[in-house]
Amino acid sequence: MSKPSDLIPPERPFASDRGVAKYFHGRKDILQKFTDQMREAKRTGGGTIFLVQAAPGAGKTALLAECRRIAELAKWETAEINSSDLWDTNTLLESLDQETKQKEGGWSGHLEGGVDVPGVGSMKAGGGYESKKIDTPRTTLDVLKDGKEALLLILDEAQCLAEDIPPHPSDRRTRTRVLLDNIYNGKVKRPVILLAGGLGFTESVFESLAVSRIEGDAFVGLGPLSQASTRLVIKDWLVNEGGAEGNPNPWIDKISPETHGWPQHILAYMKPAIRYLGANAGKMIPTGLKDVLEEGRERRVQYYTRRAKGLTRMQREAIARFLFTIPEGKRFAREDLVAVLKEDLGSEAKADSIFDKAFRKGILDERDGDYIVPIPSMHNWFVDEYGPSRDMSIRPVEIPSSDHGLG
Numbered sequence: 001m002s003k004p005s006d007l008i009p010p011e012r013p014f015a016s017d018r019g020v021a022k023y024f025h026g027r028k029d030i031l032q033k034f035t036d037q038m039r040e041a042k043r044t045g046g047g048t049i050f051l052v053q054a055a056p057g058a059g060k061t062a063l064l065a066e067c068r069r070i071a072e073l074a075k076w077e078t079a080e081i082n083s084s085d086l087w088d089t090n091t092l093l094e095s096l097d098q099e100t101k102q103k104e105g106g107w108s109g110h111l112e113g114g115v116d117v118p119g120v121g122s123m124k125a126g127g128g129y130e131s132k133k134i135d136t137p138r139t140t141l142d143v144l145k146d147g148k149e150a151l152l153l154i155l156d157e158a159q160c161l162a163e164d165i166p167p168h169p170s171d172r173r174t175r176t177r178v179l180l181d182n183i184y185n186g187k188v189k190r191p192v193i194l195l196a197g198g199l200g201f202t203e204s205v206f207e208s209l210a211v212s213r214i215e216g217d218a219f220v221g222l223g224p225l226s227q228a229s230t231r232l233v234i235k236d237w238l239v240n241e242g243g244a245e246g247n248p249n250p251w252i253d254k255i256s257p258e259t260h261g262w263p264q265h266i267l268a269y270m271k272p273a274i275r276y277l278g279a280n281a282g283k284m285i286p287t288g289l290k291d292v293l294e295e296g297r298e299r300r301v302q303y304y305t306r307r308a309k310g311l312t313r314m315q316r317e318a319i320a321r322f323l324f325t326i327p328e329g330k331r332f333a334r335e336d337l338v339a340v341l342k343e344d345l346g347s348e349a350k351a352d353s354i355f356d357k358a359f360r361k362g363i364l365d366e367r368d369g370d371y372i373v374p375i376p377s378m379h380n381w382f383v384d385e386y387g388p389s390r391d392m393s394i395r396p397v398e399i400p401s402s403d404h405g406l407g
Contacts, residue, residue: 023236024066026229027059030220034067034195037218038074041193042150046186049206051158051214052197054222055374056307056362057264060197063222064154067195071152076191078152083164085140085153087175092140140179141188150191153183158198159360162205177210184211200365221367223374224261231256233263237270242277244284251289258296260375264303269296304381307361313386315354318344319363320387328379331370 034050041047050067054060068078085092144151165173181187183194196202200221203214225233234252238244244251251273259265272295276288308316322340326332334355341351358364363382365374373379 023233023240024062025232025236026225027063027066030063030222031066031070033217033220035070035074037193038071038076038150038152038191041186041191044186045189045191047183047188047190047192047194048186048218049180049184049194049196049211049214050218050220051203051206052195052220052222053200053202054197055200055365057262057303058222058224058374059263060222061156062263063220064156064195064197068152068154071150071193074150076150076152077147078154080154080156083155083158083161086155086161086179087140087165087172089138089140089143092143096143139175141175141182144179144183144188144192145190148190151193153192153194155194155196156198158196159202159205160198161209162201165209167208173209180206180209180211184214199360199362201359225263226261227256230259230261230266233266234259234270237266238273238277238284241270242274243282244277245282246284248284251284251292254289254293255296258293258300258377260377262375265296265300265375265377268299268303269293271299272296300377301381304378307363307378308382310357310361311354315341315345316382316386318354319358320382320385323373323379324383324387326379328376329372331367331372334371337371 030052037048037050052060052063071078079095081095082091085095161176165176167173180194183192196206198205203219206214224230231252234255235248238248238251255269255273259269269292273292276292277284280288311319318341319337321344322332322337338348338351338355341354342348345351345354355364359366359371363373363378364371373382
C-alpha cells in the first residue's frame with residue numbers, strides 16, 4: 001500500500017495564510033484516510049463525501065490543498081467549487097472548466113457567444129462550454145454524470161451552505177440534496193469525491209441536507225499539529241526562508257510551545273522571525289528572539305480579537321466568567337456555559353444565541369459532545385482580557401459534578 005508521503009513532492013511553490021502550505025508536515029494519518037477513500041472510489045466506481053471540520057486557524061485549507069495534490073498525482077481531475085455549484089449548473093460548469101477544457105457528452109468545446117441552457121438559463125461568452133441539442137432540463141447531477149474520469153470536488157468553507165441554501169423547501173435546496181445524496185452514496189456512475197472543509201458545525205449542515213452521519217474514515221475533526229510536526233515546520237521556515245545560521249533549536253524551543261501546534265500561530269511568529277533574520281544576515285541572537293516572541297504574541301492577540309468581533313463586551317465578560325473556572329484545554333458541557341450566560345444576559349434564548357455565535361466564530365469547538373476553547377492561549381486571553389481579576393471575589397460558577405470539565 002502506498003503511503004501519502006510517497007505522493008507529496010518535498011518542494012512547495014509559495015507561502016500563504018490560506019491555501020497550499022509553504023512547509024507542510026504531519027497529518028499523515030489523515031492523508032492516508034483520504035488516499036484510502038480515493039482507492040476505494042476507483043475500485044467501486046463510486047465515491048463519497050470526505051469532510052474536514054476544524055476551528056479557524058487549524059490548517060484546514062492547507063490540508064485540503066495537500067489532498068488535492070495527492071489526487072492530481074494520482075491522475076484525478078480536480079476542481080475547486082463554491083456552494084452555488086451544487087445547485088447551479090452554470091457555475092458548476094464554469095468551475096469544472098477551470099480544469100477541463102473539452103469533454104465529450106452534453107457539453108464540449110469553447111463558447112464564443114452566449115448559449116441558452118434549457119431549464120437553467122444563459123451561459124455567458126467565455127464560459128468554456130457549448131451546448132448540443134438538449135430536450136430536457138439540465139441539472140448539476142447531469143453535468144457530473146457526463147464525465148468518466150475520477151473527479152475530486154473541493155468545497156472549502158462548506159459551513160456557508162447553511163446560509164446559501166435556505167432551510168425551507170426550494171428548487172435550490174432540492175437540487176443540492178439530490179446531488180449530495182448521489183455523491184455520498186456513490187451513485188454518480190463515476191468515481192467522485194466531494195472534499196469539504198468547514199467549521200465545527202459543518203457536519204450538522206450536511207445532515208440538514210439529508211446526508212446521514214458521515215462514516216468515521218471519511219470524517220476528520222482537525223486539531224493542532226503534533227509537537228514534532230510543529231518543530232519541523234518552524235525549522236523549515238527559519239532555515240529555508242530566514243537563512244538562519246547555526247543551530248535553530250534554541251529559537252524553536254521558545255517559539256514552538258507558544259504556537260500550541262496551531263498553523264495560524266506558527267505563521268504569526270514566523271513573519272517577524274523571517275523579517276528579523278533577513279535584516280541580520282541570519283544571526284540568531286537572544287535579543288532578536290525576544291523581539292520575535294513579543295511580535296508573535298501581539299499577532300496572536302489580533303487573531304483572538306478578530307474571532308471575538310461581533311460579541312459585545314458584556315457577552316465576552318459572561319463567557320470569560322465561565323472560562324475563569326475552567327482550566328485551559330479542559331472540556332465542558334454546553335448547558336454549563338449556557339446557564340452562566342443566561343444568568344448574566346437574562347434569558348435562555350439570548351444565552352443559546354450567544355453560545356451558537358461563539359461556536360460559529362471558532363471561539364468554541366466541539367469534542368465528542370462536549371466543548372472546548374480550541375487554543376489554550378485564546379482561553380487565557382479571554383480570561384485575562386474580560387474575566388474577573390484573580391484577586392477579586394467573584395460570583396461562583398457552579399459546575400455539575402460530572403466528567404464535563406475533564407479533557
